[in-house]
Amino acid sequence: MRPMTIAGLAVLGLLIVLPFGLKGYGIYILSLWIVYSIAAMGLNLTLGYAGQVSLAQAAFLGIGAYTTALLMKAGYPFFVGFGLSAGICFGVGLILGYPALRVQHHFLAFVTLGFNALVWLVFRNEEWLTGGTYGLMGFSRPSFFGVSTNNPVVFYFFSLALFLLLAFVLWWIVRSPWGRAFQALRENPIRANSLGVDVRRMTLLAFAIGSAYGGMAGSLFAPLVEFIDPQSFMLDTSLMLLLMVIVGGSGHFFGPILGALLVILLPEWLRFTEGLYLIIYASLVIVLLAVCPSGLLGLYERTAAAVRARSSDRRESAGGSAP
C-alpha cells in the first residue's frame, strides 16, 4: 500500500472515532470542515485541475443553501433540495463560464467576482424570498428512515457519508479520461489542444462541476447551521475557499481537505491574536506562494523527494567507500 492510502485510512478511522470524544462545539467545527471541504474540493477541480480562478464559490454555496432551506421550509425532503442545488449550480456554472471562457483565462476570475457580488445583492434585496438581512431559519434537519439527524453526531456522520461519496465521485472524475484531459490542459493548454482535447469545453465542464460541488456543500451548510443570511456568502468567503485550495495544494486530491482544516482550525488557534488573524493568514499565503506555489502538499512532496535523493546519495557514497 502507498503511504498516501495508509494515511487516508488512518484519517478516516480518526474521523469515525473523533466525534465521540468531542463536545458539541467540536462536532460542529468538524461538520463545518466537511462542508467547506466539499466546496473546496469542487474549487480544486476548477483551479487545480483546469487552471481557472473562480471567485464565486461562496455564491454557489449560497445558492445551494437558500435552495435547500426554501424547499425544506416548503416541506420537501432534503434530497430534493440537494439534487436541485447541484443542478442549478451546474447550470449557472455553464451559463457563467461560457462567455467568460471564450476570451482569456483570467476573464473567468472577473466574471465570477462580479457574479458573487450580484448574487449577494439578490440575497440581501429580495426579502420576500430570502428574508433579506434577517436571513432564513425554521427549517429542521433532515431525517431518514425515521432517524432524525437532529443529534449533532448523527448529522456529522450523515455529512461524512455524503462527503465520502462526493470525494469518491471526484476521485473517479480525476482518474477518468476526462480528468486526464483536465490535467493535460492545465499543464500545457496548447499541447492538450493539439492532442485533440477540446480545451474550452473541458474547462467549462470542470468549472460547472466545481460549481455544483459548491451548491451541494451549501445544501449541507443550511441544515448544519440552521440559520442562513447573506453575510455567509460574501466575496470574503469565496476568497477564503480559494485560499484553502491554494494552501492545501491545488491540483492535489487531498490538498483542499487539508487547506479547509487549516482555515477552520487556524482562527481557533490564533484566537489570541484577535483581529490580526486574517492578516497573518494572508501573509502566510503570500510567503507560501513565493516559496512553493503548489501548496503544503507540494512542499511535502518536494521535501520528501529531496530527502529520498539525499539518502540514496548517501547510500551510493557509502557503497563506494566500502571495500
Next chain:
Amino acid sequence: MAEFFQLLVSGLATGSIYALAAVGFTLLWQASKVINFAQGEFVMLPAFFILIGTQVLGWNFIVALLFALICTLVLLGYFFKRVIIDPMLPHGVLPIVIATIALGIVMRDSVKEFYSAEAQPFPAVFSEETVSVFGAVISVQDIAILITSLAAITLLQVFLTRTRTGRCMQATAQNRAVAEILGVNVKRMILYTFLINAALALMASVLISPIYLAKFSNGQSIGLIAFIAAIVGGFNQVRGALVGGLLIGVIDNLSAAYISAEYRTAFPLILLIIIILVRPQGLLGTAEERTV
C-alpha cells in the same frame, strides 16, 4: 433634464477617477502580465497615508500629501514589485492573481485593525460649492475632478507616445525580448510602470475619498469597477480604460437614479457580461492573440 445633466456630470467625475485606477491596471498588465487584484486596495490605502499625516502626526495637508506620495511610491510601487511580484513571476499568472488577492486582504484588514474600522472624513481638495448652469446644480468639485483626471491621463498618454522613456516603456509592453535586444533597459521600464501605477492610485485615492469617505472596505468596489472599466474599454489600451471608466461612472449614476438604487452595483456587472459576449476585446481594444 436638469437632473439628468447633474447626474451626467457627477457620473463623469467619479467615472474619471475609476479611469485612473483602470489605466494603472492596464499598464501593469501590458508591461509585466500582472493582474493586480489588489488594485482597489491600492486606491483605498493612500488616503490613510494622508490621514496618518494630518491626524496622527499633525502635519498640514500638503506635507501629508508628499508623505503619502513617498509611501505610495515606495510601498505600492517599489516594494510591491520587488517583494510580491518578482518572486512570483516565474510561477506564472495564477500565483500572482492569488498573491494579489491575499495582499488585498492584508491591506484591508491592516487598515481596519491599525487605523479604524469606521469611515473617516477626508478633506476635500477642491471647493465644495455648487454653480448653476441652465438650471442644473453642478458641483465645482466634480468639474475639477474631471479636469484633473483627464489632464493626468492626457499627460500620461503624451509621456508614453512622445518621450523616449515612454516609447521604451511601450516597446517593453509590446515585445519584451525585442525591446531588450534593441537596448531598452526592460527592468527599469517595468519598474517605472509600477511607480506610475502607484502614483495614479494615490491620485484616485485623493480624489475619491472626499466623496465616499476613507474606509478600509472601499477597495473591493473600486477594484471591481476598475476591472470592469478596463475590460469594457479594452484591456490593451490606455484610451480604452478611460472610456470604460467614464462609461461605468455615468451608467452607475443614471441607473441608480432611474432604474433601481438597490441594484446599483449590478448594472456595471451586466454591462461587463454584455461586453464579454458581444465584443470581448473591449470597446476600443484590438483583438489579442488568444492565450487559450
